[in-house]
Amino acid sequence: MDTKPIHFDEMLAAEGSVRAPYHAYEAWFSKQNPSRLKAKSKDAEAFFRRTGITFNVYGKEAAQERLIPFDLIPRIISSREWTKLAKGIEQRVRAINMFLYDIYHRQEILRAGIIPTDLIAKNDAFLPQMIGLTPPGDVYTHIVGTDIVRTGEDDFYVLEDNARTPSGVSYMLENRETMLQMFPELFSQNRVKPVSDYPKNLRKSLAACAPPNCTGKPTVAILTPGIHNSAYFEHSFLADQMGVELVEGHDLRVVDGHIAMRTTKGHKQIDVLYRRVDDDYLDPLNFRPDSMLGVPGIMDVYRAGNITITNAPGTGIADDKAIYSYIPDIVEFYTGEKAILRNVETYRCAEPDALKYVLDNLAELVVKEVHGSGGYGMLVGPAASKKELADFEQKLRSNPANYIAQPTLSLSTVPIFVKKGLSPRHVDLRPFVLVSPNGIEITPGGLTRVALQEGSLVVNSSQGGGTKDTWVLEE
Amino acid sequence: MLGKTAGGLYWMFRFLERSENIARLIEAGFRIALTRSNDTASDWKSVVTTAGVRRGYDAIYDSYTSENVVDFLLRDTRNPSSAITVIDKARTNARMVRTALTTEVWEAVNENWMAMKKALKSPIPDTELPALLGEVRRHSALVRGALHGTMLRNDNYDFARIGTAIERADYTARIIDVKYYTLLPSANFVGSPLDNVQWETVLRSVSAHRSFRWLGDGEMTSSGIAEFLILDSRFPRSLYFASKTLRELLAYLAEDYGERHACHDLIDEQVANLRQHTIRSIFDEGLHEFISAFIRQNNALGAQIEQDYRFNK
Numbered sequence: 001m002d003t004k005p006i007h008f009d010e011m012l013a014a015e016g017s018v019r020a021p022y023h024a025y026e027a028w029f030s031k032q033n034p035s036r037l038k039a040k041s042k043d044a045e046a047f048f049r050r051t052g053i054t055f056n057v058y059g060k061e062a063a064q065e066r067l068i069p070f071d072l073i074p075r076i077i078s079s080r081e082w083t084k085l086a087k088g089i090e091q092r093v094r095a096i097n098m099f100l101y102d103i104y105h106r107q108e109i110l111r112a113g114i115i116p117t118d119l120i121a122k123n124d125a126f127l128p129q130m131i132g133l134t135p136p137g138d139v140y141t142h143i144v145g146t147d148i149v150r151t152g153e154d155d156f157y158v159l160e161d162n163a164r165t166p167s168g169v170s171y172m173l174e175n176r177e178t179m180l181q182m183f184p185e186l187f188s189q190n191r192v193k194p195v196s197d198y199p200k201n202l203r204k205s206l207a208a209c210a211p212p213n214c215t216g217k218p219t220v221a222i223l224t225p226g227i228h229n230s231a232y233f234e235h236s237f238l239a240d241q242m243g244v245e246l247v248e249g250h251d252l253r254v255v256d257g258h259i260a261m262r263t264t265k266g267h268k269q270i271d272v273l274y275r276r277v278d279d280d281y282l283d284p285l286n287f288r289p290d291s292m293l294g295v296p297g298i299m300d301v302y303r304a305g306n307i308t309i310t311n312a313p314g315t316g317i318a319d320d321k322a323i324y325s326y327i328p329d330i331v332e333f334y335t336g337e338k339a340i341l342r343n344v345e346t347y348r349c350a351e352p353d354a355l356k357y358v359l360d361n362l363a364e365l366v367v368k369e370v371h372g373s374g375g376y377g378m379l380v381g382p383a384a385s386k387k388e389l390a391d392f393e394q395k396l397r398s399n400p401a402n403y404i405a406q407p408t409l410s411l412s413t414v415p416i417f418v419k420k421g422l423s424p425r426h427v428d429l430r431p432f433v434l435v436s437p438n439g440i441e442i443t444p445g446g447l448t449r450v451a452l453q454e455g456s457l458v459v460n461s462s463q464g465g466g467t468k469d470t471w472v473l474e475e
Numbered sequence: 476m477l478g479k480t481a482g483g484l485y486w487m488f489r490f491l492e493r494s495e496n497i498a499r500l501i502e503a504g505f506r507i508a509l510t511r512s513n514d515t516a517s518d519w520k521s522v523v524t525t526a527g528v529r530r531g532y533d534a535i536y537d538s539y540t541s542e543n544v545v546d547f548l549l550r551d552t553r554n555p556s557s558a559i560t561v562i563d564k565a566r567t568n569a570r571m572v573r574t575a576l577t578t579e580v581w582e583a584v585n586e587n588w589m590a591m592k593k594a595l596k597s598p599i600p601d602t603e604l605p606a607l608l609g610e611v612r613r614h615s616a617l618v619r620g621a622l623h624g625t626m627l628r629n630d631n632y633d634f635a636r637i638g639t640a641i642e643r644a645d646y647t648a649r650i651i652d653v654k655y656y657t658l659l660p661s662a663n664f665v666g667s668p669l670d671n672v673q674w675e676t677v678l679r680s681v682s683a684h685r686s687f688r689w690l691g692d693g694e695m696t697s698s699g700i701a702e703f704l705i706l707d708s709r710f711p712r713s714l715y716f717a718s719k720t721l722r723e724l725l726a727y728l729a730e731d732y733g734e735r736h737a738c739h740d741l742i743d744e745q746v747a748n749l750r751q752h753t754i755r756s757i758f759d760e761g762l763h764e765f766i767s768a769f770i771r772q773n774n775a776l777g778a779q780i781e782q783d784y785r786f787n788k
Contacts, residue, residue, distance in 0.1 A: 051578070052570070052585050227570050236573040246574050250788050251479050262478045264630060264784040265732050 008152045008412040009424050010075065021076040021473055024190050029073075037072065037417060040182050044070050047181075053174050053237075055230050055461060069466035070175060071416040072182065075427060075448040076190075079475040085156060085431070086442050088341035089146050091331060093433050093440055096163055096318045098334040100140035103317060104130045114329050119322055124371065127279060127314035129286055133303055135312045136209050137437030142310040143202070143274070144433040145169070145446075148341070150412040157409065158341045159428065161327065163319040164311055165276055168447040168467075169432045170234040173198060173241075175447075175469040191474040193444035199241035201434055201441055202274075208436040209308045210271045218271035221245045221261060223252075225277050225293045230462075235276050249277070254297040259307045272308045273298075279313050321370045321404050322348060344409060350401035358405040359396065362389055365405040366457075367396065380457060382408055411457055414468065416450060426451045428459050429470065445470035476575065481634045482786030483572035487584070488622075488638035490565035491615045496646045496680075497548055497558050498611040500525055503679040505604060507672060508541050518676070519544045525653045525680070528556050545604065550595045558611055559595045562588055565618075577625040580618060587614035630731060633724045634784070640724065641777045644717035648773065650680050651704055652766045658701045660758060674700055681712045701762065702754035714769060715749045721776070722746050728784075736783035741776045748772075 011022045018026045045067065048054075054065040077085075102108050103120060110117050120126050145166025147159040176195050180187060203220060210218035224235035226248050239246035251261050252270070260267035275282065281291040286299040301307045317323065323330075325346035331339040347354040347365075358365060367379040379392045396403055413424035431446030448468040449459035459465040504522040508515045519539040523532045528547070531554050536543045549558045566588040569581060576584075591614065599607050619639070626632045651658065657673040674695055678684040681704065690709075691699055707713040722742045729735045757765050781787060 049589065050582050050586060052573075052581065227567065232570070236570070240574040245477055245480075247477065248479070251477055262785050262788070264476055264478050264481045264634075264728075265734070266785075 125316035478785030485638035487568035
C-alpha cells in the first residue's frame with residue numbers, strides 16, 4: 001500500500017500500524033475475501049439505484065440523475081475525538097445564532113468594530129426585511145451542517161458553516177442502513193453510536209419551533225423546489241421519514257393570515273415550514289418577483305407570527321465565505337470563550353494586501369467565490385493548469401471582493417476499497433446539528449465525503465466525490 | 476392529503492395502465508401482421524388511431540409499416556403516449572408523490588423505468604418483440620401487485636385505483652370506437668375468416684380472447700363481443716366494470732371525507748346509463764354514437780374528479 005507520509009491517514013499510522021478506533025474493523029477486514037467485498041459493493045450500488053437515492057446534476061443534459069458513489073470502508077471516529085468536535089460545533093452554532101439575532105437587531109458587533117459595517121450592509125445575503133423580526137425562541141439556524149476537515153491527530157478545522165440549507169443528511173442515514181444490511185456482523189463487533197433517530201429528532205426540533213400563535217399540535221411540512229432540484233431525493237426522504245407533507249410553492253397560499261396547503265379536503269394550515277428553497281425564491285412579493293417556487297405573502301405571515309420558517313430567511317449572512325474569517329471573533333464576542341474549533345486561514349481578496357498575496361501565490365492556494373457552493377467556480381491552485389491559473393487571475397483582478405483564498409490544506413485520508421485492496425483518499429466531514437428552543441443536538445458522526453480520485457482534494461458530489469458511512473464509537 | 480399528491484397518484488396509475496395497454500395493442504397488431512400475409516397497413520393504422528396518436532405519427536411517417544408503428548408506439552419520445560414516455564411519466568409522478576407510496580410500490584415503478592429505459596434503448600427486432608411486450612405488461616402488473624399488497628386502504632389507494640379505472644374505461648372504449656364497424660350485427664353476415672381475425676384482434680387488445688371463449692361456449696358473434704366489452708359485469712376491462720369500480724371508489728372517498736361532489740353525480744349517471752342498456756338497445760341507438768358519448772362522459776368525469784379533489788391550483 002502506498003502511504004504518503006505528508007497526509008495524516010486516519011486508519012493507518014505512518015509506520016503501518018493501525019490506529020486505535022480501527023482495530024476491530026481492521027481485524028475483520030483482513031479476514032474478508034476481496035471478491036466477496038467487490039460483490040457487496042455492486043449490491044450496494046444496485047440498492048441505491050433501485051431505491052432512487054440519486055441526485056440531479058446541473059449543467060449536464062436536462063437534469064440527469066446520478067448516484068453518489070458509496071465506499072464500503074467506514075470512517076471511524078473515537079468517542080474522545082467526537083466529544084471534542086461536538087463541543088466545538090455546539091459552541092460555534094450557538095454563537096452563530098446569537099450573531100444572527102444581533103445583526104438583525106442592535107448590531108452590537110458592528111458598533112464594537114469587530115466586523116466592518118460594509119461587509120454586512122453591502123452583502124446580498126443580508127436581508128433588510130428581517131431587521132427587528134424575532135423568530136420563535138430566537139432561533140435562526142435550525143438545521144446546520146458544519147464542514148470539518150482534519151489535518152493531524154488533534155487538528156480539526158471548520159471549513160464552512162452551512163447555516164442556511166445544508167444537504168446530505170439523507171446520505172448519512174442511507175449509508176448506515178446500507179452498512180447494516182451488508183455487514184450486520186460489524187455492528188456486533190463494534191459499538192457504533194446510532195444515527196437513525198435523526199428524522200424523529202428533526203420533527204421534534206421543528207415542532208418545538210412552532211410560532212407562539214400556534215396553540216394545538218403544530219403541523220410541519222417541507223417545502224421543495226420540486227423534482228428537478230438536485231436534492232429532491234433528500235426532501236422526499238425526510239418528509240417520508242418524518243411523516244410530514246412535502247409541498248411545493250403552488251400547493252401553498254395564504255388563507256386567513258396563515259399559510260395553508262391545498263389538500264383533497266380543502267386548505268389545511270401549516271405552522272412550521274422546513275424550506276429547502278433559497279431566500280430569494282421564498283416570496284415573490286417580498287423578494288424575487290419572478291419566483292415560482294415560493295409563496296406570495298409568506299413573509300407577511302411570518303412577520304405576524306403565524307408561521308415559522310426554517311431556517312430563518314437571512315441566515316445566509318452567517319455562512320457567507322467573507323464572514324467566515326470572522327467566526328472566531330464572533331464566537332469570542334458572544335460567548336466570551338475562545339473558539340474550540342479552528343478556522344482555516346483565510347485571505348479576503350477585498351483587502352488590497354491580501355489580494356496581492358493571493359495573486360503572488362495563486363498556484364499554492366484554494367480560491368473560492370464568496371457566495372459559491374457545491375465546489376462550483378472554485379480554483380484549486382496546485383491542481384490547476386497554467387491557463388486555468390491565468391484565467392482565474394483575470395477574474396480575481398476584475399472583482400476581488402467576490403473571492404476569498406485559503407492555503408491548500410493537507411486533508412486527512414481514509415482508505416477506500418479499490419481493486420488492489422485499500423488506498424488512501426482525502427475526506428471531509430459534515431456533522432448535522434439541530435437547534436431549537438430546547439437546545440442543540442448533534443447526530444454522532446455525519447456525512448463523510450471522499451474524493452475518489454487519487455490525490456484529489458475536491459470531495460463535492462457534483463465533482464466526482466463519494467461518501468462513506470461514518471462511525472462514532474461508544475466509549 | 477395534498478391535492479397534488481392525489482393528482483400524482485391518479486396520473487401515475489393512468490400512465491402505467493396506458494403502458495400496459497400499448498403493449499396489448501401492439502401484440503394484437505403484430506399478430507395480425509403475422510397471420511395475414513397481405514397488406515397490413517390498415518391494421519397498423521387502426522392501431523395508431525386507437526392509441527390516439529395519429530396526428531403525431533403522420534407528421535413523421537408517410538406509411539404504416541410494422542417497423543415504424545412499433546418503434547413509434549414503444550420508443551419514440553416525440554410520442555406523448557409511447558411506452559417509454561408514459562413509463563417515464565409514471566415514474567416522474569411517483570417521484571413527486573414518493574411520500575405517499577410504500578417502498579415496494581416505489582421500487583417497482585423505479586425498476587420498471589430502469590429496465591424499460593435499458594430495453595428500449597435501441598429498436599426492437601421482431602424476434603424480441605413478444606418477450607419485450609410481455610416485459611412491459613409484467614412490470615406494470617408488479618407495480619399494481621405492490622399497490623394491492625402493501626398500501627393502506629385509504630384515499631391514497633383510492634386515487635391510484637381511480638386513475639387505473641378511468642384509463643381502462645377510456646382504452647376499451649377507444650378500441651370499440653376504432654373497430655365498431657366490425658362489431659355491427661350486419662358484420663355477422665359477412666362471416667368471412669377475415670372478420671374473425673378482426674374480432675380476435677379486438678379481444679386480444681384487451682387480453683380477453685380466452686375469457687371470452689370460456690364464457691361464450693366458444694361461440695363468437697359480433698354482438699356477443701360488443702356486449703362483453705361494454706356490459707359484462709365480470710370482465711375487469713369492460714366499460715360497465717370499470718365504471719362500477721369508479722363509482723365504488725368515489726363512494727369510499729365521499730364516505731371518508733363526508734362530502735359528495737359533482738363527480739359523484741356524474742359517475743352515478745354513467746353507471747345508470749350502462750345498466751339501462753342492453754346490447755340490442757345500444758345497437759338501436761347506434762354503437763358508434765353510444766361509444767363516442769361514453770368517451771366524452773368518461774373524460775368529463777376525469778376532469779371533474781381533478782377539480783373536485785383539487786389536483787391542480
